[in-house]
Amino acid sequence: MNPASIAPSATNQHEIGPGHVLGRYELLLPIAAGGMAMVWAARLKGTRGFQKIVAVKTMLPKLSEDDQFEKMFLDEASLASKVRHPNAVEILDLGEQDGVLFLAMEWIDGVPLNTLMKVAKRSGGAPPTVAIRIVMQASAGLHAAHELTDGKGKLLGLVHRDISPQNVLVTYDGVAKVVDFGVAKATALGDGATQAGQLKGKVSYMAPEQVRGDGIDRRADVFAMGIVLYALTTGKHPFRKESEGATLFAITAPEPVVAPRKFMPDYPEALQEVVLKALEKDRSLRYQSASELLRALDKALPAAARGSEEEVGAFVQSLFGEQRRKSQEALADALDRADKHQLSKTAKFVDATLSGQSGVSGMSTVGVAASLAPPHPPPSELDVALAGGGKRFIKVAFVGGLGIAGALVALLWSLSGKPADPAAEGKPAESKPAAAPPVEARSPAAVDPNALPVEPSASSATGTGPPRSEPPRKAAPPAAKSPPPPPAKTVAPAASAPATVKPSWKHDPGF
Template sequence: MALQPGDRFGRYELMSWLGRGGMAETWRARWMGDAGVTKSVLIKKVLPEFVADDAFVSMFVNEARISATLSHGNIAQVFDFGRVDEQYYLAMELVDGAPLHRIMKRAAQTGLPRLPVPIATYIALEMCRGLHYAHTRTDDKGVPLGIVHRDISPDNVLVSYEGQVKIVDFGIAKARMARNFQTEPGVVKGKYLFFSPEQARGREVDARTDVWATGLVLYEMLCGQTPVSGSQAAVMMKMANGEFPSPREVYPGLPEELDDIVMKALSVDLSARYESANAFADALAGFLYSYSPRFSTMNLAYLARVLFRGDMAQEGRELSVPPSFIDDLTLWREQAERPTQVPPARGLALAAIEVSPPVVDKQPVAPTGHRASSTSRGMLVGAAVVVGAILGGIYWSSGEPLSQSSEAQVNSSYPIPGQMGDTLPGAEEALRTAQRALDSGDFRSAVDFAEQCLGIVPDHSQCLLISGASLARDGRFTEAVHQYQRFVHRHPRHGFVPTVRTLIEEYTRRGAEEQSVQPAGGDAATPPGSAPSPSEAPPGFKVIYDKETPALVKSAESPVVRDVIREARGLMGARKYRDAIGVAEWCAKLEPSNAECRLVLGDIYVQLKLSEFAAHNYRRFLELAPNNEARRPRVTKWLKRYDSNRKP
């Protein structure tokens, strides 16, 4: 008799049926402990018709044997294994979210043919961290277990509504501990679209096979498609021979630095591929935190919540998504509707660093492998520009020429490329500068440059959206509503009008609340010419001005600086390194000559394994604090080790 919700299954109560694969099915269940203690789990059990299939049962037992030894934040944990009525089952961690393949499919259905660059990079980075843990596991005597997943694909990666990334299904993993489950020569297992060349040829595999598959998953997230398609034989032959386009050939807006990273992971030559998942992860981390310094796991969480809001509503629940993220998503979707016209120039990553670099005295320092162009070239021809300020981290390419034609002025949602001389570089530069200012948190400048753009091309859709988003984040909700209403009025048939109307409702409410609590004397005026603006400070901190000069107080004893340093240290101690970077960078902007700010930045970059950034800040610390005997030895020792490792 088939199981039904509410049935008991051993120590578990089945709550709801989740799905069925080729030979197993999954259930949401509840573990029933003593004294009313319960825990939600996922039950994966062999289907009755395959109980007698020795090969499959062996593979299922192998999954239990391997998975039960793994405990890592990026791997779904196995709690229990056993049999009920001769049916083998696994009790696993229940991840509250969706598989990556559904994330990508739902994104495409809602106007995102590709995942945003920082989000895709972060997912691959987290996958690498989990895989490296599995690859390097040892037994109780320290002997390597030799675990290789061998079936990495979007189906086997889960994304939670809290932004967690979890690898599942080690069912065909090869490990020394599997004893009776060894791959026969010439036999391949897994999904052929993600086979590495050595796997496709039925050869021995190691951790680099999972590096290849992770590279393919990242390729699909960035491009919205796999490198090749066709029959199994055709796909395996092309991939094994390296006969496929690079991601940048499919999506020209992709930063060339990231393209290089993906293609190294997809090197047919094993010796040229990343030697480990950890090396791949380090390369991705170096790119991510230079390209999107303010990226947070909540970006991924908000995207998942937006994409599956309807599913959650059917379950009677709703998880919050801030309007600022909807702003970013709206801007990105609008750009995604138009194909990128021109590949970005080499040096794109540096252009992103110039928006909000790790703080250096004169020029931003690019990580190893980044090829930098001149500042002016990066500012004017970088095709990928940044939207997404505090919560953004979503990047998109702006290849949209701004035409002076009357038609473009009437309806500039999709400006028509003009004849020779019609393009207005001043407007295009204003648009790009507004986008950079929005990302860097300089919302007032973003508003000013968006207005310059609108002065040249009235009612341009992107300029209106950037203006509205910037005004809202600067707390000027009434003005933001005006710009969004103008967008709806001028572009009534635009695909994002419903979303913008939702933002109008939200910001109208906030504007009313602001008015209701406004003090009788009005808002205190900001000292003219003072910089940086309060919006540049991390949450919870205030900008203090010297009464004599409109500049930030620079006293080494400033309580603000002490609070900033304390906050950065606290975030680092909590392993919230991305947030800690933002606070520490602001510390260095607030007081460039403060050695402690440099020391904190160096410590954070060490934790992120961004050694070049760490070395720069540590050296600056030594320059600023030549007599700090308490901390100089530690910093000097690290720098000596760093310099010795760099020697050929």
């Protein structure tokens, strides 16, 4: 079947399609469609590149929107998910999203039995060994479902209620698996519309008690499996007529089914006895379980007539080898498209993220660079003092030194009897004060205390206490007599020093 021909429209599957995600499952392509549901090939993605191909069945909207059906579907599917058997398709997950009920199952690389029967009929039908092997495997899976118990070991009474060739899958490895446990039971217990949708196409595989509306048990599934065995080995349906009404009448009529040897003389008599007992209309005369049917088939025919999985697999591949190759290619293409779509979405997300304003790019990098630089030790008090006014301290010290030198020269000059002022002759006692102004230049009272570089204290650092002044310096010892320079050259620098330096010290921001 071409996947494109069964793709859902926007109105019948709540606009789901390839690429749509239901729970943990990404839909890849449709593989089957019916009146109740659609089956998709999907993938389950995990971490580190893990992915697993699964089958996802999506319920049609008319069933998904039915609250009663949804409840029963979830309840029955929860029970069916506990079935663990090689001949039963495992249910992995079930849920509802975006108004769609879905059921995730293991992926089966094979074909439905009804398709196998149609294709095989063109070449004379399936070989008896292959047919019997398929029915035996399906009976084993069906019995596992019937024997399902609760946590206390009590039988749950699970009944498939829709055993038919459509619900038996045959793999290319020759393994038959029963599918759709519980879904048919939930449908049968729904309202009238739901029952009508389920009965259509399935009427010909019902047991008489099911048609009459009586209570049913596992023996109804045994009757349906007997119909499958009859049709698979003879190529004819035992009850199907020209209409559904006529078919239902044939099922419930008291007359037994037509024996296969009446139109197939070479039909094995032992196999005919098994078929007729499985199709007894009185359920008390039937096989009471699928396991009994399995054992009866095993005893009725020799081992060579029962076939093997290898023989079944070879027969399936001979009929559907080309179809399998095309299906694998279609699935690989769907996976490739999904990967490209995912990469495209990821690239758009990255572009959108990088084009936005990030918290780091919007910040200044200056502070980041400074925070990454190695820390420096805190400066000492002497470093602070020298950094703030070191240069001015050198200038003032130089000027002060000149003033002291000039005062010493003037003192020596007066002691030698050569006063600088002729009006002062005869008054040797007053010659000393004449040199006082230059000497006062080195006195703490003659200089602004704030202009001297001092060692800062806690109070001066915070501006809450008066600055500490420098103690007066001692005069240098008398130097040897030397020709003195002219008085004007020595006094002028001392007199001009305070006017030049003091404004610069007062306005220095380092203090």
